[in-house]
Amino acid sequence: MTPENSSTVTELVLIGFSNHPQAEIPLFFLFSLIYLMNLFGNTAIFVLVVIDSCLQTPMYFFLCHLAFLNIFYTTAVVPKMLLNLLASKKVISYDLCLAQTYISLLMGAAECIILAVMALDRYTAICYPLRYLLIMNWSLCVQLSAGAWTISFFVSVVPLYFTIVPICGPYIIDHIFCEVPVFLHMICNDTSLQEIVMVIGASGTLLLPFLLIVLSYLRILVAVIRMHSAEGRKKAFSTCSSHLTVVTIYYGTGMFMYMRPKSVYSAEGDKLISLFYAVINPALNPLIYSLRNKEVQGAMQRALERWKVF
Template sequence: MAQKNSSTITELVLVGFSNHSRAEIPLFLLFSLVYLVNLFGNTAIIVLVVIDSCLQTPMYFFLCHLGFLNIFYTTAVVPKMLFNLLALKKVISYEFCLAQTYISLLMGAAECIILAIMALDRYVAICYPLRYLLIMNWSMCVQLAVGAWTVSFFASVVPLHFTIVPFCGPYVIDHIFCEVPVLLHMICADTSLQETIMVIGASGILLLPFLLITLSYLCILVAVMRMHSAEGRKKAFSTCSSHLTVVTIYYGTGMFMHMRPKSLYSAQGDKFISLFYAVINPALNPLIYSLRNKEVKGALKRVLERLAVSQRQKILS
């Protein structure tokens, strides 16, 4: 495996759940199911938005971006984790480990910003309903999406590239995949600079969007409380509930994982936290948005009806 420094590393041991060998097969089956739900659910949301004109609105445009990054993120993590659950030699190549680190950081940053944009979208829709389509026009949506991915790249990937330094042996990662908080424990030198950069970066990528989300929902709450119609208030809250649920789950785990000193690291605890925001949460997102959203359920019903009609016509012809 590795010798003196990171330039000679070929493989690292990825411990995963090897300490619980009896649970590996059940975990393989469980995480395979979760991964399939993630792939099917997020792909279904994207396809529905593309083929159903009723869903071609700013909110669902950004939901497609969320679905894409959920698929991409988990695909960088889960297949290797599943392979290692069955493999006798539980390793990961140095290059793929770094790739997982870059991808997880980029996708995590993008999700924070896109969730903030979605909160801003809900604020405009509820507080300025008559000007909503004028403000959130397609040109603005595309600019916001491009801006989100660009800022995410320069705020996560670029700083990480300049702070990665040689690792020290033993080259063992007691985690389920490679991400920054875990790799800090393998750096030979003092990691104070890396920890500071991570906290500053997390403050910008996590806290600023979170503050924007909080401010947006405070304004929404004020606007909803001023509504005279109980039905109007109920409808306004229902359009925000799915997004609020996703934000609460994602930010709760993300802030704990990335905004704390290395001294608070706990291998076993962090495995479960990472599992939640990198594996389980991406599978929950499409379920949360579909099961609690009449528009998505309506679009799915229309698509299924069209497919049924098309199928009957083929049979009759």
């Protein structure tokens, strides 16, 4: 098939799980359940922080940003994926595919930076407990969150906009949604520049925040070791364990997906990885933060008691 300008393309074939037709209906119900868990769990976190004064602290302010991000990210990719599981014609419009590519890149970068900001928040809370609220004041929290979103936009969306070029047929995407590593395989020309830009962008949004997280937790570890109280150590580990769990899951899959050359691409393997960080992980985050956090559990109990009164 001869190359065509991508401006003439109206829709693309999105293979998804059509190679396993017998699994599509069970997967539809499974992913629908996971998506509903994501919507309910992250919305619940957001609402609890708004209505419960005990949760109106810097840590939960940033957690609200994470909850919003999880909902927005999955809503950009999951509904279309669910429709294609039921449809006989597995397609996605070119415009929606491009939108998914931009959104997945922006949300991924923002999550990395917000997780790094949350690590700094935990470092301040444990290493400078008496000055914590003075340092992490609301003005700084707003500046950090605004900075996270702004930086994410300029290091992910803007470079992609200026490096994206026409794609060639056959217009078939062997994936579950559109994102940069998959989109690279459809570009007509040599993709060396795009790969370099992707690695540089990933270094800025994956490696640098990850390094900041590691340094923060090394300082936290030193501070915890120096604590004389066993109860103090337990409380410090409790406040960090949820965040560490989320960081480990997200960074493990994100680094593998975005910090590697196109030559090691594996369609089936990448579908599973993308499922984990774009669909499953956002639904797990509220569970991780609520099941291992007494403050969130307490806020849930108070909210349920208020509901019973009404």
